[in-house]
Amino acid sequence: MLDIRTLREQPDLAKSRLASRNADYSQTIDAILAIDADRRASETRLQGLQSERNRLSKEIGKLRAQKQDSAALEAEVKSLADEMQALTEKSNALSDEQTALLLVLPNFPQPAVPVGKEAADNPEIRIHGEKPSIANPKDHVALAEALGLIDPDRAVKISGSGFSVYMGQGAKLERALLNFLLDLHTRDHGYTEVSPPFVVKRDCMVGTGQLPKFEEDMYGIDGGGLFLVPTAEVPVTNLHREEIVNAAQFPIKYAAYTPCFRREAGSAGRETRGLIRMHQFDKIELVKICAPEQSASELEALTSDAERVLQALGLHYRVIELCTGDMGFGAAKTYDIEVWAPGQNAYLEVSSCTNFEDFQARRMNLRFKGEDGKNRFCHTLNGSGTALARLYVAILENGQQPDGSIHIPAALQPYFGASKISK
RNA sequence: GGUGAGGUGGCUGAGUGGUCGAAAGCAGCGCUUUGCUAAAGCGCCGUAGUCCAAAAGGCUACCGAGGGUUCGAAUCCCUCCCUCACCGCCA
Numbered sequence: 001m002l003d004i005r006t007l008r009e010q011p012d013l014a015k016s017r018l019a020s021r022n023a024d025y026s027q028t029i030d031a032i033l034a035i036d037a038d039r040r041a042s043e044t045r046l047q048g049l050q051s052e053r054n055r056l057s058k059e060i061g062k063l064r065a066q067k068q069d070s071a072a073l074e075a076e077v078k079s080l081a082d083e084m085q086a087l088t089e090k091s092n093a094l095s096d097e098q099t100a101l102l103l104v105l106p107n108f109p110q111p112a113v114p115v116g117k118e119a120a121d122n123p124e125i126r127i128h129g130e131k132p133s134i135a136n137p138k139d140h141v142a143l144a145e146a147l148g149l150i151d152p153d154r155a156v157k158i159s160g161s162g163f164s165v166y167m168g169q170g171a172k173l174e175r176a177l178l179n180f181l182l183d184l185h186t187r188d189h190g191y192t193e194v195s196p197p198f199v200v201k202r203d204c205m206v207g208t209g210q211l212p213k214f215e216e217d218m219y220g221i222d223g224g225g226l227f228l229v230p231t232a233e234v235p236v237t238n239l240h241r242e243e244i245v246n247a248a249q250f251p252i253k254y255a256a257y258t259p260c261f262r263r264e265a266g267s268a269g270r271e272t273r274g275l276i277r278m279h280q281f282d283k284i285e286l287v288k289i290c291a292p293e294q295s296a297s298e299l300e301a302l303t304s305d306a307e308r309v310l311q312a313l314g315l316h317y318r319v320i321e322l323c324t325g326d327m328g329f330g331a332a333k334t335y336d337i338e339v340w341a342p343g344q345n346a347y348l349e350v351s352s353c354t355n356f357e358d359f360q361a362r363r364m365n366l367r368f369k370g371e372d373g374k375n376r377f378c379h380t381l382n383g384s385g386t387a388l389a390r391l392y393v394a395i396l397e398n399g400q401q402p403d404g405s406i407h408i409p410a411a412l413q414p415y416f417g418a419s420k421i422s423k
Numbered sequence: 424g425g426u427g428a429g430g431u432g433g434c435u436g437a438g439u440g441g442u443c444g445a446a447a448g449c450a451g452c453g454c455u456u457u458g459c460u461a462a463a464g465c466g467c468c469g470u471a472g473u474c475c476a477a478a479a480g481g482c483u484a485c486c487g488a489g490g491g492u493u494c495g496a497a498u499c500c501c502u503c504c505c506u507c508a509c510c511g512c513c514a
Binding site: 244 | 441472474484
């Protein structure tokens with residue numbers, strides 16, 4: 001959520017900073033400012049009446065204490081009631097309206113973020129390793145089915161399209177990856193492991209920015225009061241919502257595994273083959289909470305931590321920076337990490353590392369006490385470390401051998417218990 | 424799920440209709456004094472909104488949340504949430 005004061009004091013600057021996103025928000029900002037002015041006028045008037053009421057009520061108390069007649073004053077206070085009631089309702093309605101609009105306004109991209117409209121405009125920041133030379137690479141679906149690692153048909157039978165079932169060695173590979181990733185980040189990168197609920201309240205979804213704007217992409221349950229988590233970002237970042245955290249703990253670093261549930265509404269037919277885009281997938285998420293001054297360098301470190309996953313597994317990847325038009329709703333700056341998948345002849349996004357600055361913190365009222373004693377909003381960041389299904393795709397497609405077996409990267413072998421998968 | 428108790432400022436905890444944003448203690452900050460690894464005294468010490476060009480300052484709201492009664496609500500009434508204890512059920 002953007003600061004209403006910024007919008008009020010520098011509306012033109014605010015409009016220009018949002019102009020590079022792929023929608024025009026100037027009308028929304030104008031609407032917010034009109035509501036804000038109306039709201040404040042109503043509140044000022046109301047507060048004047050409240051003040052008058054309070055003053056008269058104290059007079060009444062004094063008169064009664066002295067056994068004197070207070071009927072005239074009581075009538076005067078009563079005469080204020082109708083206008084006070086009307087102003088209270090108006091102020092509340094305007095306040096709700098203002099908040100509702102503020103919640104659908106995206107974050108400002110950082111000034112240095114490259115301006116662009118779509119994915120093709122995202123600059124490549126760095127590239128690691130090289131594409132392996134594999135003659136006539138098979139794709140992961142063919143490889144996995146041949147080895148019995150997944151069972152797509154039965155997944156559809158029990159849950160519908162967009163779900164997967166891992167079987168036998170396939171299931172064990174998934175479990176090995178989870179343990180490998182959590183160990184890597186907690187042991188080598190200093191993250192604290194968190195195992196959160198997979199269901200969260202609506203307020204949490206608003207806090208991290210999934211709601212109210214993207215409800216159609218979420219799985220709501222219990223009449224809309226609870227949601228299946230679309231990413232561990234939601235429960236983990238919200239752990240400290242409505243808190244004033246101790247700045248001495250900064251940067252707070254959490255690593256969490258959860259399954260991720262996404263409707264993927266509107267993306268039917270896109271990248272739907274195999275494990276690449278699903279309604280449920282596993283992911284290790286890295287979350288950081290820090291002071292504003294730290295967030296820029298923490299984003300670089302976070303991205304580096306996620307890259308280490310691919311380096312350790314010997315996978316070729318590249319890092320791109322998202323342009324203004326391609327960045328997520330709450331993002332101020334985002335790096336995507338894309339791993340090479342020979343069977344797809346394409347790079348697959350396996351991690352998205354984002355600095356949200358104070359956008360989420362303001363929504364969830366997450367603060368710390370500054371050195372001057374004032375409460376300030378924290379900065380929040382998160383990044384996948386990494387998504388599992390696409391990493392799984394990369395391991396199968398990069399590890400495929402001419403005999404149909406799959407080579408398991410050395411770093412993963414202690415977790416998997418074997419150096420290859422074969423029939 | 425049942426019964427009972429309870430939710431007050433960073434913490435403990437008083438307060439059952441009026442001058443209570445709220446006693447007191449602890450913690451924190453500042454000053455003073457004496458000195459020695461601390462003590463005493465004094466002062467300050469919640470959050471948010473709003474008014475003012477800004478500062479200073481004023482005003483309003485907030486005692487789990489939301490409604491209601493009243494001239495006036497931390498205090499009375501209703502609904503809900505949460506915590507604790509015991510019982511029931513259960514992986």
